[in-house]
Structure formats: structure tokens, C-alpha cells
Amino acid sequence: MSRSPQSARHLVIIAVMASMAMVAIEATIVSTAMPQIVSQLGDLHLYSWVFSSFLLTQTAMTVIFGKLADLYGRKPVLLTGIAIFLVGSTLSGFAWSMPSMIAFRLLQGVGAGAIQPVALTIVADLYPARERGKVQGYLASVWAISAVLGPMVGGFIIHNLSWAWIFWINLPIGLAAAAGFIAFLRESERHARPSIDFGGAALFMAAIAALMMALTYAGDNALTQAGWAGGVFVVCVVGFVLQERRAAEPMISFALWSRRPIAACNSATVLAGMILMGATTFLPMYVQGVLHRSPVVAGLALTMMMVGWPSGATFAAKSFHRLGLRRMLIGGSSFVPLGAVLLLFLSPGASPVIAGVASLIMGFGMGTSSVSSLMLIQEIVKPEERGSATASNLFSRNLGSTLGATLFGAVLNFGLSHSKGVATVTSDQLKALLQNRAADLGDSDLIRLVLHQSLHLTFVSIFVIGLCVVSLFSLVPTIRLSGDKPVPVEVLSPMED
Numbered sequence: 001m002s003r004s005p006q007s008a009r010h011l012v013i014i015a016v017m018a019s020m021a022m023v024a025i026e027a028t029i030v031s032t033a034m035p036q037i038v039s040q041l042g043d044l045h046l047y048s049w050v051f052s053s054f055l056l057t058q059t060a061m062t063v064i065f066g067k068l069a070d071l072y073g074r075k076p077v078l079l080t081g082i083a084i085f086l087v088g089s090t091l092s093g094f095a096w097s098m099p100s101m102i103a104f105r106l107l108q109g110v111g112a113g114a115i116q117p118v119a120l121t122i123v124a125d126l127y128p129a130r131e132r133g134k135v136q137g138y139l140a141s142v143w144a145i146s147a148v149l150g151p152m153v154g155g156f157i158i159h160n161l162s163w164a165w166i167f168w169i170n171l172p173i174g175l176a177a178a179a180g181f182i183a184f185l186r187e188s189e190r191h192a193r194p195s196i197d198f199g200g201a202a203l204f205m206a207a208i209a210a211l212m213m214a215l216t217y218a219g220d221n222a223l224t225q226a227g228w229a230g231g232v233f234v235v236c237v238v239g240f241v242l243q244e245r246r247a248a249e250p251m252i253s254f255a256l257w258s259r260r261p262i263a264a265c266n267s268a269t270v271l272a273g274m275i276l277m278g279a280t281t282f283l284p285m286y287v288q289g290v291l292h293r294s295p296v297v298a299g300l301a302l303t304m305m306m307v308g309w310p311s312g313a314t315f316a317a318k319s320f321h322r323l324g325l326r327r328m329l330i331g332g333s334s335f336v337p338l339g340a341v342l343l344l345f346l347s348p349g350a351s352p353v354i355a356g357v358a359s360l361i362m363g364f365g366m367g368t369s370s371v372s373s374l375m376l377i378q379e380i381v382k383p384e385e386r387g388s389a390t391a392s393n394l395f396s397r398n399l400g401s402t403l404g405a406t407l408f409g410a411v412l413n414f415g416l417s418h419s420k421g422v423a424t425v426t427s428d429q430l431k432a433l434l435q436n437r438a439a440d441l442g443d444s445d446l447i448r449l450v451l452h453q454s455l456h457l458t459f460v461s462i463f464v465i466g467l468c469v470v471s472l473f474s475l476v477p478t479i480r481l482s483g484d485k486p487v488p489v490e491v492l493s494p495m496e497d
Contacts, residue, residue: 008184009126013135015180016119017142019082022170022177023112024143026054028150033158033166040163043098052212053102054109059398060208061113064201066391067251069118070384073187074125077387079178081114086174093164117391122185124378124386130321136371140313144306151299200243200251207236215406253385257392261380261476265373266396268333268472271465272366273400275336278408278462279305279362282455283343287352290452301355308363309370316368317375325376329473332368335361337466343459348452362466369473370397376479408458415454 034050069077088108095101123135157165214229244250257263284298312332320328339361342354374393381389 008186011180011184012122012126013138015177015184016122017138018173018177018180019078019115019119020139021142021146022085022173023115024146025150025153026108026112026170028147029154029157029166029169032151032154033163036158037101037163037166038098041095041098041101046098046102049102050098050105053105054112055398055402056209056212057106057109058112058116059212059395059402060205061110062117062395062398063204063252063388063391065114066117066121066387066389066394067197067249069121069387069391071249074118074122074387075181075185075187077114078118078122079181081111081118082174082178082181083111084108085111085115086171087111089167089170089174092167117387117394120374120394121378121387121390124375124390125383129375129379132317132375134317136317136375137310137314140310140367140371144310147306148303197243197247197249197251200240200247203236203240203243204251207233207240210236212402215402218406218410252392253388256381256385256388259380261479262377262389262392264472264475265329265377266392268329268469269370269373269393269396270400270403271469271472272333272336272369273397274404274407275340275362275400275462275465275469276366276397277401277404278458279359281405282408282412282458283355283359286346286452286455287355290346290348290448290455291350291352291355292448293352297352301352301359304356304360305363305366308360308365309367312364312367312369313371314367315364316371320372320375324478325372326473326476326478328372329369329376329476330470332365332372333466333470333473335365335368336469337463339363339365340459340463340466344456344463346452346456346459348448369469373473376476380479408461411458411461412454415457416450 030050037050065077065081085108088104088106088111091104092101092108095104120139123132123139127135153169154166157163157169210229210233214226214233217223217226217229244252244254257266280302284295284302287293287298287301288295312335316328316332323331339358342358342361346354374390377389377393378386
């Protein structure tokens with residue numbers, strides 16, 4: 001991609017931020033509206049699939065669209081993704097049943113799977129490493145602001161408009177972003193006729209879909225269905241590996257994914273995604289259920305992570321050229337277990353300020369390491385591999401979130417059923433505790449103690465995984481980036497070298 005004039009680059013970045021804001025706000029704004037939506041559409045048992053379906057296709061398609069962006073160019077692939085996302089949003093607003101809503105959310109997820117990796121790849125194409133830091137800070141702020149605005153906007157729409165506008169609000173934003181890319185993004189023409197690995201793409205999607213369904217079923221204790229889905233996953237993975245070894249243009253380049261810096265960063269990103277899901281899910285539960293504070297206080301404790309994340313991202317973006325990417329990765333990720341240590345000191349009589357400070361520190365660490373790992377991965381590959389490399393990092397984060405939901409949910413359930421010298425707590429009692437329905441609780445102090453012990457196990461798991469994140473980042477070799485100069489060849493060696 002040729003460099004664009006400075007003014008045009010700024011306009012393209014505005015379009016990038018608009019397109020990413022649609023995806024970023026989607027989770028929080030939809031979760032706010034779902035109680036009203038399910039009350040009208042029925043089928044409460046399908047509630048979780050409205051979210052799982054979106055995440056499923058988004059995760060599966062991220063790698064595929066990253067590869068297509070390398071083959072056909074960023075602009076056509078990104079515009080296709082925006083179009084699919086807007087069609088899915090429009091149809092979701094017209095959903096007449098929960099199955100139709102799930103189907104349209106699947107379509108939305110396909111579009112999101114194109115928007116995220118390709119938009120970040122465009123940023124890497126337009127800005128050299130030293131200039132890209134400030135832009136990465138802007139993008140991190142988009143996610144933080146969306147996390148805060150999502151519930152507010154969702155609540156306003158629910159009280160004043162039809163729930164359909166939860167989805168239709170994407171239309172003007174998406175059309176404006178597409179217009180910006182059409183008008184200001186310039187790419188050199190590609191005359192080659194690439195070979196598309198359709199078989200690999202289909203097997204990869206099937207494998208990821210089976211894996212996520214297996215994890216979802218396992219989280220719901222539906223072990224038979226989880227076993228069948230796991231079997232399908234194994235078969236698809238074997239078929240996918242065989243297909244990729246003989247494809248002319250493999251959908252996933254094993255040589256690319258096995259390079260030591262990429263393998264270490266992506267492995268650490270999987271674990272960081274698990275921690276993010278564990279903290280965002282169970283920290284508010286502790287503040288509400290154990291510390292007996294209001295949902296507003298619980299939300300504020302979690303919001304501190306959304307403050308720490310862009311702060312860490314901005315710090316990393318401005319400092320990596322002085323401190324070095326390896327130091328930023330190791331030093332930044334060290335804040336994750338440091339924050340998790342504070343969670344271990346939480347007790348039924350503790351102040352929610354401890355939870356907020358822990359959330360802030362962990363957010364800072366994840367923001368620092370996420371931006372540093374993404375920039376490192378984008379810089380050590382060739383331009384024609386940058387889309388695939390970027391997508392690999394985003395895929396790792398999404399996969400980690402899915403694994404984290406299942407793992408920490410299993411840890412919590414184990415704690416609830418194996419509390420020390422205390423009777424087992426039922427789901428109805430736990431729900432009554434979180435909703436502050438004292439009449440349905442019986443001995444509320446006993447239930448709070450059980451929940452404390454169970455969540456303490458979860459926080460211990462988060463701390464241990466945080467240490468593993470730091471260990472994996474320590475495997476990244478020292479890499480010096482200076483302007484647009486190429487990276488030394490030895491950095492691009494596979495893990496086994």
C-alpha cells in the first residue's frame with residue numbers, strides 16, 4: 001500500500017475508529033437490551049446463544065479475512081465486512097423470533113471478523129512503527145469509551161425507542177465509515193490471481209465452531225453434547241492440517257504462526273484473553289454478592305479496568321521506541337499478576353476500592369502488553385503477511401475469552417460445590433444474593449462466605465495465569481525497530497531454530 005498524504009491518513013483513521021466503534025459497542029449495548037428482547041421474542045433458553053453466535057463467527061472469520069486481505073487488498077475486504085455487518089444489523093432489528101435473531105447475529109459476527117483485523121492492518125500499512133503508537137492509543141480509547149457508553153446508550157434506546165434501534169444505530173456509523181474508506185484509502189492495484197484455500201477456510205470455520213460449541217456445552221454441564229462437539233473439533237483439525245500442508249496458498253501459514261515472537265505473543269494473548277473474561281465476569285459478582293455493594297459500585301470497580309487499558313496502551317505506544325518492545329511486553333504484563341495479587345486480599349469485610357485498584361492495575365498491564373504484542377507482530381512480517389499476522393493476534397484474544405469463560409466458570413462451580421465445611425449453595429440462592437432478595441436467602445452470611453471462597457479460587461487462577469503470561473512474553477527475543485528499516489532475518493526464524 002502506498003503512503004497517503006498526512007491529511008488523508010487522518011481521515012482514514014477516523015473511518016477506522018468509526019468502524020471499530022461499531023464492533024466495540026456491540027456487546028455492551030446488546031446485553032442492555034436483551035432482557036426486553038427476550039421478553040418479546042420468547043425462548044429464554046436460547047438467551048446465551050445471542051452472544052455466543054456473534055462471538056463464534058467473529059472468532060472463526062478473523063483469520064480467514066486477515067488472509068483474504070493479504071491476497072486481495074485491505075480495502076475490498078474491509079468494505080465487504082462492513083456491508084455484511086450492516087446487513088446483519090438491519091436484519092437483527094427485524095428479528096421475529098430468537099432463532100432468527102441468532103441467525104442474524106451470526107451474520108453480524110462474520111462482518112465483525114473482517115472489520116477488526118483489516119482495520120488494524122490498515123493502520124500498520126499507513127503508519128511506521130514510531131508514528132503508529134499515538135494511533136494505537138486512539139484505538140484503545142475507542143474500546144474504553146464504547147464499554148462505558150454502551151450501557152448508557154442501550155438504556156436510553158430501551159426507554160425511549162424500539163429495541164430494534166440497538167442494531168439500526170450501526171447503519172449511519174457504518175455507512176459513514178465505508179464512505180471514508182472509499183474516498184480516502186488508496187491501494188496499489190493487485191494483478192496477481194491468488195489461489196483461495198476454500199477447503200482450509202471451511203475446515204477452519206467448522207473446527208472453531210465445534211470448539212466453541214463444546215466449550216459452551218461444557219460450561220452448561222451438557223457433557224454429552226460437549227463430547228460430540230469435541231469429537232467433531234478433533235476430526236476437523238486433522239482434516240485442516242492435512243489440507244493446509246498441500247494448499248498452494250494455505251489459509252493459515254504454519255511457518256508464520258510458528259515464528260518464535262509470534263508464537264510467544266499469541267500464546268500469551270490467549271491467556272490474557274482468559275484473564276480479561278474472568279475479571280470482567282467475576283469481579284462485579286464479588287463486589288455485589290460478597291461485599292454487598294450496589295450494581296453501580298460493582299460497575300465502577302470494573303470500569304477502572306477500562307481506564308487502565310487505554311492508559312497502558314497509550315504509555316506503551318509512546319515509550320516502546322525508548323524502552324524496547326521486549327521490555328514493554330515483560331514489564332507491562334507484570335502489572336497483570338500484580339493487580340491479581342490484590343484480588344487475593346479481598347474478604348467479606350474489604351473495601352471495594354481494593355477491587356477497583358486491582359482492576360486498574362490489571363487493565364494497565366493488559367493495555368500495555370496488547371499494544372506492544374500487536375505492534376511487534378505487525379513489524380516482523382512482510383507487508384503481504386501483515387493481515388494474517390494481525391488476525392492471528394486478534395484470534396488468540398477471542399479464543400482466550402471463550403476459554404476463560406468456560407475455565408473460570410468451572411472453577412466457580414467447583415468452589416460452590418466443595419466449600420470448606422459449608423453446605424452446597426444452589427443457583428437460586430446465588431441469584432437471590434446478587435439481586436439482594438434477603439427473603440429468599442435464609443442465612444445470607446453463610447452464602448456470602450461460600451461465594452467468597454469460590455471466587456477466591458477464581459482469583460487464584462487469574463493470578464497463576466497472569467504469571468504464565470509474563471513467562472511467555474519473556475520468550476520473545478530482543479527486537480529493535482528503527483523507522484521503516486527491515487527487521488533482521490534471524491528474528492523471523494521458527495520456534496525450533
